[in-house]
Amino acid sequence: MAELKTFQGGIHPPYHKELASGKAIKPAPIPSEVIIHLQQHIGAPCEPLVSEGDRVEVGQKIGEAQAFVSAPVHASVSGTVKAITEATNFTGAKVRSVVITPDKDQPEFAKKPGKDLEALTAEEIREIAKEAGLVGMGGAAFPTHVKITPPSDKPIDTVIVNACECEPFLTCDHRLLLERTDDIIAGARLLKTAVGAGKVVFGVEANKMDAVDALRSRASSYPDVEVEVLEVKYPEGAEKMLIFALTGRKVPPGKLPSEVGCLVQNVGTAVALYEAAAWGKPLYERVVTVTGPGVREPANLLARIGTPISVLLEACGGLVGNPVKLIMGGPMTGWAQPDASAPVVKGTSGVVVLTSDVVDLGEESECVRCGKCVEVCPMFLSPNFIVQSVRRGQWDKAEMWGALDCFECGCCSYQCPAYIPHVQYVRKAKAEIAALKKK
Amino acid sequence: MALNNLIVTPPPHLKSKEQTAIAMRDVLIALAPITIAALVAFTYNALFNIVVCVGSAMFFEWAARKIRKKQVTLKDGSAAVTGLLLALLLPAKIHWLNMIIASFVAVVIVKELMGGLGRNIFNPALFGFVFILIGSGFLASWTGHLGFLPAGFDGVQTATPLAYIKHGLDGAPSYAALLFANYGGAISEVGCFWILLGGAYLIYRKVINWVIPVTILATVFILAYILGSDGLYHILAGGLMLGAFFMATDWVTSPMNRWGQVVFGLIIGICVVLIRLYGGPSGAVAYSILIGNAFVPLLDRVFKPKRFGEVVAA
Numbered sequence: 209m210a211e212l213k214t215f216q217g218g219i220h221p222p223y224h225k226e227l228a229s230g231k232a233i234k235p236a237p238i239p240s241e242v243i244i245h246l247q248q249h250i251g252a253p254c255e256p257l258v259s260e261g262d263r264v265e266v267g268q269k270i271g272e273a274q275a276f277v278s279a280p281v282h283a284s285v286s287g288t289v290k291a292i293t294e295a296t297n298f299t300g301a302k303v304r305s306v307v308i309t310p311d312k313d314q315p316e317f318a319k320k321p322g323k324d325l326e327a328l329t330a331e332e333i334r335e336i337a338k339e340a341g342l343v344g345m346g347g348a349a350f351p352t353h354v355k356i357t358p359p360s361d362k363p364i365d366t367v368i369v370n371a372c373e374c375e376p377f378l379t380c381d382h383r384l385l386l387e388r389t390d391d392i393i394a395g396a397r398l399l400k401t402a403v404g405a406g407k408v409v410f411g412v413e414a415n416k417m418d419a420v421d422a423l424r425s426r427a428s429s430y431p432d433v434e435v436e437v438l439e440v441k442y443p444e445g446a447e448k449m450l451i452f453a454l455t456g457r458k459v460p461p462g463k464l465p466s467e468v469g470c471l472v473q474n475v476g477t478a479v480a481l482y483e484a485a486a487w488g489k490p491l492y493e494r495v496v497t498v499t500g501p502g503v504r505e506p507a508n509l510l511a512r513i514g515t516p517i518s519v520l521l522e523a524c525g526g527l528v529g530n531p532v533k534l535i536m537g538g539p540m541t542g543w544a545q546p547d548a549s550a551p552v553v554k555g556t557s558g559v560v561v562l563t564s565d566v567v568d569l570g571e572e573s574e575c576v577r578c579g580k581c582v583e584v585c586p587m588f589l590s591p592n593f594i595v596q597s598v599r600r601g602q603w604d605k606a607e608m609w610g611a612l613d614c615f616e617c618g619c620c621s622y623q624c625p626a627y628i629p630h631v632q633y634v635r636k637a638k639a640e641i642a643a644l645k646k647k
Numbered sequence: 648m649a650l651n652n653l654i655v656t657p658p659p660h661l662k663s664k665e666q667t668a669i670a671m672r673d674v675l676i677a678l679a680p681i682t683i684a685a686l687v688a689f690t691y692n693a694l695f696n697i698v699v700c701v702g703s704a705m706f707f708e709w710a711a712r713k714i715r716k717k718q719v720t721l722k723d724g725s726a727a728v729t730g731l732l733l734a735l736l737l738p739a740k741i742h743w744l745n746m747i748i749a750s751f752v753a754v755v756i757v758k759e760l761m762g763g764l765g766r767n768i769f770n771p772a773l774f775g776f777v778f779i780l781i782g783s784g785f786l787a788s789w790t791g792h793l794g795f796l797p798a799g800f801d802g803v804q805t806a807t808p809l810a811y812i813k814h815g816l817d818g819a820p821s822y823a824a825l826l827f828a829n830y831g832g833a834i835s836e837v838g839c840f841w842i843l844l845g846g847a848y849l850i851y852r853k854v855i856n857w858v859i860p861v862t863i864l865a866t867v868f869i870l871a872y873i874l875g876s877d878g879l880y881h882i883l884a885g886g887l888m889l890g891a892f893f894m895a896t897d898w899v900t901s902p903m904n905r906w907g908q909v910v911f912g913l914i915i916g917i918c919v920v921l922i923r924l925y926g927g928p929s930g931a932v933a934y935s936i937l938i939g940n941a942f943v944p945l946l947d948r949v950f951k952p953k954r955f956g957e958v959v960a961a
Binding site for chain 1: 650652653654655656657658659660661662663665666667669670720723763764765766898899900901902903904947951952953954955956957958
């Protein structure tokens with residue numbers, strides 16, 4: 209077999225996709241209350257459009273974006289607004305949130321009369337994405353309408369659909385690829401229209417060949433859609449790595465994919481865009497993989513935004529073993545939770561529970577300069593020297609060694625024999641450098 | 648639900664099996680073949696050297712950490728590795744005080760006083776070795792003459808294979824002997840095949856990569872021929888194999904990036920040949936690697952990897 213396309217560097221962590229990859233998507237239970245953050249994306253927070261005691265219908269806009277880089281939020285259930293209050297999000301930050309008590313009976317979402325998707329203009333698609341509150345659903349949650357409004361001097365020729373799902377354990381994108389193949393292709397072609405690109409390329413890691421086959425058979429009637437198989441390697445699905453693997457183009461430091469004529473969107477975002485355009489459905493629910501050795505029956509759940517993760521865990525039969533880490537997102541970049549109270553947001557791809565037998569909390573020791581962090585860094589940075597600079601408070605040196613180019617994939621810490629938490633040091637460096645630049 | 652034990656740490660939440668202590672253990676495993684060969688060849692003399700060197704290295708590290716009020720790090724195995732490498736560099740008949748001094752210099756001065764494992768610039772075992780090499784001159788004749796101590800020690804009176812490099816190869820050991828046989832010199836000079844075996848294991852285990860050893864061996868091989876010497880003899884004889892696979896590849900004291908490693912290997916290789924041909928016959932590899940060590944901070948800076956997508960201004 210020919211060598212698969214990929215990037216340089218990276219790691220091969222244990223994937224454990226088998227825990228959930230065979231589980232069809234099923235709806236999660238409606239919780240006794242949903243907590244919908246008014247900021248669950250990169251950008252400005254929303255202003256609430258409802259007040260305490262108001263009745264809301266599922267899909268109703270309850271928070272309006274106050275800036276271009278922002279995305280409105282919608283009620284994920286029909287019910288009554290219980291409170292508008294501060295709630296703790298998955299990062300531990302307090303954010304203004306709308307708490308809704310759902311009705312006993314939840315209506316099916318009423319699809320709007322179908323539109324001719326082929327006839328939509330770029331402007332209309334952007335508007336649809338904005339109104340539906342779409343954000344990147346791979347985790348970063350960047351508002352989609354902003355991303356599909358590229359600068360006019362940077363023409364986009366290729367839309368890349370990120371179907372790598374390179375994070376270990378997670379399978380929500382895999383399930384979508386299998387169960388919603390046509391909708392994903394339709395959504396991807398809408399993205400293509402929105403940015404005026406010539407083609408759509410799907411990048412799928414080789415551990416999902418069933419998804420590759422599904423995509424290829426369904427896309428065969430579209431000459432503008434290509435499906436590429438990529439090596440199974442983390443972080444294959446990182447934007448810059450994926451663009452390089454598929455096109456050979458390198459996004460320069462500090463620049464966006466539009467610089468090299470590409471737009472990258474996640475599978476989930478493509479589905480959401482399709483649903484918004486074809487059915488008039490805003491983004492109020494998403495597929496969340498609940499998995500890990502600490503979960504009794506791993507599953508891919510279609511969960512309403514605002515559902516506390518404790519509800520999802522219960523729906524999966526509760527916990528087994530000795531759970532010591534509850535992670536929102538994937539195990540490489542996700543956020544460890546102090547409890548199971550955080551609600552699902554638009555960017556929540558998974559809830560992973562790790563048990564004491566798989567969590568290795570070795571003690572941080574002195575760097576022995578083995579160079580493995582340099583070897584695995586997909587951005588060709590020197591993580592050990594960033595750490596050294598941070599320890600010495602030399603922020604200019606930290607920047608020189610590439611702190612600002614780090615996208616925190618965590619390969620360095622994964623590989624480090626001395627258990628150094630490079631990502632934490634990099635975050636510190638970024639904050640300090642930003643503070644210095646403000647002065 | 649039982650969620651009382653949740654631990655909150657920054658990502659990533661997965662960790663490879665790599666650990667400093669496991670890497671050191673791998674180095675010890677990789678040194679097993681040559682150590683066994685040395686024990687077979689020199690029996691209790693080699694055993695005595697190894698016990699004294701490893702024991703004193705571990706004791707000095709323990710003591711230095713205690714005095715510095717730092718956590719004792721014997722578990723990471725680096726002191727044991729330093730001790731064993733030092734023992735392997737020394738001849739069978741050498742006064743124990745030399746070994747203690749070398750061990751002290753290696754562990755206390757070169758490593759701990761520089762800040763401990765990870766902060767030393769020079770390879771501790773090599774530095775300790777060179778210190779007594781210069782200080783006591785014991786290798787000059789291999790007779791056990793001890794500069795620090797009265798002479799009269801019962802030593803081995805044979806020319807080392809390196810002596811032939813300068814004075815012609817008549818009567819020198821054959822290639823096969825260099826690969827497999829005991830021909831005098833340090834206790835590790837009992838067949839470099841056993842060292843190659845260990846080196847291959849380290850590469851297989853990904854503790855080291857092939858760049859540094861291959862560059863060194865290739866440089867020595869080619870340069871020796873260019874200068875009219877026997878390249879193959881050069882790479883098989885003396886401590887070159889041990890140095891190339893086990894000392895120049897020391898994580899702490901070698902460059903982190905590929906091209907830095909290549910230049911590092913070149914520097915060492917060139918020095919080895921020049922010292923062997925135009926300098927004294929003993930310690931060429933040790934001196935060369937220490938010279939290479941000194942270049943490491945510079946090489947790390949000069950060969951800083953080019954960031955992904957970075958365009959170099961023309």
